[in-house]
Amino acid sequence: MPVVTLFYYALVAFVSVILAVNLLKSRKWERDVLYVIVLLPFLLRLLRLK
Amino acid sequence: MTSRLLAQKIVIIGLGLVLLATSGASFYHSRRLKEPVVLGPGVTAVKQLADYFEPLRGTANNCNVYLLEGRERGATMLVLGGSHPEEPAGRLVAWILAENAVVQKGRLIVILSANRSASTVTRLGGAYPPDFSIVTRWGSQTFRMGDRWTNPLDQWPDPEVYFHYPSRQQLAFVDIRNVNRAWPGRPNGTLTEQTAYGFMELIKREQVDLVIDLHEAELQYPVISTIVTHQRGQDMATIVSMTLTDNEGFKIGTEFSPRTLHGLSHREIGDHSPALSLLFEAPEPFLDATRGITTREQLLTGKDEFVVKAGKHGLLFEKIDEKGWPIDVRVGRHASALLQVAETWGEDHPDKLLVITQVPRYKDVIEKGVGSYLRDPAKAAGRVIYE
Amino acid sequence: MSMFTQAGIVLATMVVVYVVVRAFRISTELAMFSAAVGGALVAGFGFPARHVAEGAATYLDINLIFVTATLFMNLLKESGGVVFVVRSILKRFHRSRALLLVLLTVLLLVPGALTGAGSVTVLVTGSLVAVVLHYMGIPKHRAAALIFLNAGLSAAAPPVSLWAMMTAAGVNMPYVGFFWPLMLPCLVAGLLTSFILGWKGEGSDVTKALEELPTPPAGMAWWRVLLPFVVFGGLVFAGRQWPFSTPIVGLPLMFAAAGLVSYLVSPVRLEFFRIARETVDQLLPLLGTLTCVGILVEIMTLTGARGLLAVTAVTLPMWVVYATLFIVLPASEAVLMWGAAPVIGVPLILLFNNRGLDPIIALAGMSLIWPLGDALPPTAIIGRLTVDVVGYKGSYGKFLRACLVPALIIVVMGTLMVVYSKKLAFLTGL
Numbered sequence: 001m002p003v004v005t006l007f008y009y010a011l012v013a014f015v016s017v018i019l020a021v022n023l024l025k026s027r028k029w030e031r032d033v034l035y036v037i038v039l040l041p042f043l044l045r046l047l048r049l050k
Numbered sequence: 051m052t053s054r055l056l057a058q059k060i061v062i063i064g065l066g067l068v069l070l071a072t073s074g075a076s077f078y079h080s081r082r083l084k085e086p087v088v089l090g091p092g093v094t095a096v097k098q099l100a101d102y103f104e105p106l107r108g109t110a111n112n113c114n115v116y117l118l119e120g121r122e123r124g125a126t127m128l129v130l131g132g133s134h135p136e137e138p139a140g141r142l143v144a145w146i147l148a149e150n151a152v153v154q155k156g157r158l159i160v161i162l163s164a165n166r167s168a169s170t171v172t173r174l175g176g177a178y179p180p181d182f183s184i185v186t187r188w189g190s191q192t193f194r195m196g197d198r199w200t201n202p203l204d205q206w207p208d209p210e211v212y213f214h215y216p217s218r219q220q221l222a223f224v225d226i227r228n229v230n231r232a233w234p235g236r237p238n239g240t241l242t243e244q245t246a247y248g249f250m251e252l253i254k255r256e257q258v259d260l261v262i263d264l265h266e267a268e269l270q271y272p273v274i275s276t277i278v279t280h281q282r283g284q285d286m287a288t289i290v291s292m293t294l295t296d297n298e299g300f301k302i303g304t305e306f307s308p309r310t311l312h313g314l315s316h317r318e319i320g321d322h323s324p325a326l327s328l329l330f331e332a333p334e335p336f337l338d339a340t341r342g343i344t345t346r347e348q349l350l351t352g353k354d355e356f357v358v359k360a361g362k363h364g365l366l367f368e369k370i371d372e373k374g375w376p377i378d379v380r381v382g383r384h385a386s387a388l389l390q391v392a393e394t395w396g397e398d399h400p401d402k403l404l405v406i407t408q409v410p411r412y413k414d415v416i417e418k419g420v421g422s423y424l425r426d427p428a429k430a431a432g433r434v435i436y437e
Numbered sequence: 438m439s440m441f442t443q444a445g446i447v448l449a450t451m452v453v454v455y456v457v458v459r460a461f462r463i464s465t466e467l468a469m470f471s472a473a474v475g476g477a478l479v480a481g482f483g484f485p486a487r488h489v490a491e492g493a494a495t496y497l498d499i500n501l502i503f504v505t506a507t508l509f510m511n512l513l514k515e516s517g518g519v520v521f522v523v524r525s526i527l528k529r530f531h532r533s534r535a536l537l538l539v540l541l542t543v544l545l546l547v548p549g550a551l552t553g554a555g556s557v558t559v560l561v562t563g564s565l566v567a568v569v570l571h572y573m574g575i576p577k578h579r580a581a582a583l584i585f586l587n588a589g590l591s592a593a594a595p596p597v598s599l600w601a602m603m604t605a606a607g608v609n610m611p612y613v614g615f616f617w618p619l620m621l622p623c624l625v626a627g628l629l630t631s632f633i634l635g636w637k638g639e640g641s642d643v644t645k646a647l648e649e650l651p652t653p654p655a656g657m658a659w660w661r662v663l664l665p666f667v668v669f670g671g672l673v674f675a676g677r678q679w680p681f682s683t684p685i686v687g688l689p690l691m692f693a694a695a696g697l698v699s700y701l702v703s704p705v706r707l708e709f710f711r712i713a714r715e716t717v718d719q720l721l722p723l724l725g726t727l728t729c730v731g732i733l734v735e736i737m738t739l740t741g742a743r744g745l746l747a748v749t750a751v752t753l754p755m756w757v758v759y760a761t762l763f764i765v766l767p768a769s770e771a772v773l774m775w776g777a778a779p780v781i782g783v784p785l786i787l788l789f790n791n792r793g794l795d796p797i798i799a800l801a802g803m804s805l806i807w808p809l810g811d812a813l814p815p816t817a818i819i820g821r822l823t824v825d826v827v828g829y830k831g832s833y834g835k836f837l838r839a840c841l842v843p844a845l846i847i848v849v850m851g852t853l854m855v856v857y858s859k860k861l862a863f864l865t866g867l
């Protein structure tokens with residue numbers, strides 16, 4: 001895998017972690033749902049599914 | 051955090067994980083769906099694209115190369131199916147060739163998945179079905195539904211603008227993953243460019259005389275039901291189109307490849323190799339922007355009331371009625387056009403013939419259906435490989 | 438049941454679900470998501486997990502751009518770089534209002550032109566320009582309108598105009614010949630907008646402004662502010678100048694690199710993880726909107742609702758199409774954002790092509806009008822973002838009214854470009 005692509009997976013992993021941390025700390029159900037929806041494509045890419 | 055908040059959060063995350071698991075499983079399986087190919091009586095060797103360009107080994111685009119060597123020497127034709135795997139007729143014709151064709155004179159080289167990576171992903175926002183099945187006498191055979199572009203899992207990221215090599219023409223950034231914008235390719239380029247480069251190496255090494263790139267197009271697209279040809283193939287394409295229209299009862303036109311439009315097979319293969327390059331377009335209403343419900347049925351029947359309505363308003367470049375554009379018709383058109391190219395070529399090159407038999411023509415495919423030309427992998431032990 | 442009836446029922450269901458969910462004061466993003474799910478259920482697809490996920494992934498790369506670009510800006514802000522630039526601009530150019538306006542317009546046009554995203558303009562230079570405008574005596578709702586409209590034009594401006602690119606790709610037309618047809622109108626409209634909204638200002642007092650502005654941290658200097666931009670610009674330039682000998686970096690990584698540089702050269706120590714968390718928190722509505730729009734477009738496509746809209750759009754008489762472009766384009770943008778290009782743009786360009794118009798000029802004209810929809814509900818995404826960045830706390834309607842006059846000029850320019858596209862075809866240089 002090219003180096004740049006590896007950087008991209010690292011970037012996606014980084015954003016996923018931030019999203020997950022914010023999701024765990026959020027206190028509104030609406031934001032929880034939105035975090036889960038936004039997180040979905042990041043995780044799909046990280047797991048190399050989509 | 052109160053216990054109620056916590057419970058809420060656990061439920062929401064749980065639902066998210068279920069969505070991740072179910073959708074992920076679907077993507078995982080369609081990327082790995084194996085499509086059987088029963089090697090027909092005419093197949094004399096199966097190579098891989100990496101045999102022509104080593105860096106492709108181990109990549110998603112190391113597709114199979116089916117060689118059908120004739121009993122006598124003659125011309126060599128390369129058929130590219132699956133440059134755009136969202137256009138299934140091209141791949142199905144290639145399947146019919148690999149499973150049925152017998153070459154008497156000359157040589158046929160068949161590709162079923164020219165951009166194999168693109169056949170492992172469906173278009174974002176396109177709502178394509180993950181796969182589709184063709185009914186046969188022995189059951190049915192399932193194929194991956196693909197996209198126009200290389201799977202981002204195999205080529206990521208995209209640039210902000212795509213510069214075509216070597217013309218430097220600027221193209222839309224997504225088209226950097228479109229193999230039919232990547233010709234003649236680049237050895238140290240992206241996977242898509244390397245794929246096109248691999249085919250150029252094959253064309254040179256196998257001394258290919260004719261390249262046929264099989265496509266389908268939306269009816270709102272002006273280049274449809276036609277043979278697009280490099281300028282060196284103009285005379286032949288004109289005769290082929292006239293002969294088909296006269297003898298087989300379907301209309302097919304000719305278009306000349308614009309000199310300023312780069313990256314397309316009908317332009318670059320002709321410019322960068324001695325081979326003549328032609329591209330066939332058949333109508334696929336499933337690709338139209340005005341299409342209605344998006345399902346397997348629409349993909350295969352080509353029936354769509356919305357597209358019919360667009361046609362009534364004069365917006366289409368091909369006619370359509372309630373009968374639609376069934377896959378058998380689309381496949382039949384490609385099959386006949388391809389055979390006619392071989393025949394017309396022979397008339398001009400009596401010393402270098404290309405004679406292909408056992409391949410159905412337009413009328414045969416419509417009468418018997420594509421499925422009757424697909425062989426049962428269960429009854430062909432030892433002669434089955436997978437795309 | 439005919440396809441028309443079925444798609445009509447689905448579309449109606451989506452609208453009803455959307456309205457009902459909004460009535461419960463739930464966010465636009467979740468209303469769109471609910472509408473998508475409702476539409477799929479009514480169409481008999483159940484809960485189509487695969488399609489929901491596929492739609493959600495549509496704008497993954499754009500979401501990455503938003504996160505990295507905003508992180509970059511926030512790092513720059515926290516390091517004191519933004520304050521430093523504002524003070525310097527005010528000190529040097531405060532004597533000539535006209536010069537200041539031209540300079541600010543250019544400053545606004547650049548980021549969006551390079552990235553194709555108006556929100557990047559808002560995030561990269563918008564907040565900075567907002568402060569200058571404030572001290573030029575321009576009320577916040579007018580400053581927001583000025584920044585929003587220029588951000589929209591910047592997105593339409595070349596070299597990267599996503600609407601033009603996506604539509605061109607959709608009709609298999611090369612993205613060539615668009616430079617001047619996009620550049621000229623965007624520049625003209627941008628300057629007009631800035632002068633209309635920014636010429637009059639009351640109580641402009643630069644010395645007072647300089648007193649009020651916080652002082653940048655000791656050691657802040659031009660090179661510290663500019664170096665990240667140079668890195669970003671250098672990466673863009675290298676990719677364009679030597680496309681075949683440099684690796685493809687892509688916009689997200691370019692912004693990440695710029696962010697990293699601004700972190701490294703900051704004169705004060707920055708809490709990277711906190712800033713990153715706040716950035717994502719601030720961006721959640723934007724990321725959520727894009728993700729949910731992706732889901733909605735996918736389900737609309739699946740169920741035929743998208744086709745119904747498209748076929749209705751293209752079968753109207755030409756004069757109706759011309760006369761409604763100013764509503765149809767911004768409205769489609771407001772609902773679908775860039776999804777408007779594949780859904781509405783593609784059929785319209787095919788229609789225009791069919792009727793003998795010049796598709797490049799027509800598409801450039803349309804690209805001018807589309808971004809106006811970014812201020813309109815349901816998404817209003819860039820409008821909301823601008824208001825946020827400018828710090829305007831008043832009514833959203835007042836901001837929209839401030840946009841009205843320049844927006845009308847832009848709409849008229851765009852529509853005339855479509856109608857007279859054939860006569861303007863020389864601009865393409867083809």
Ligand SMILES: [Zn+2]
Binds near residue numbers: 137264266
């Ligand atoms: Zn194609």
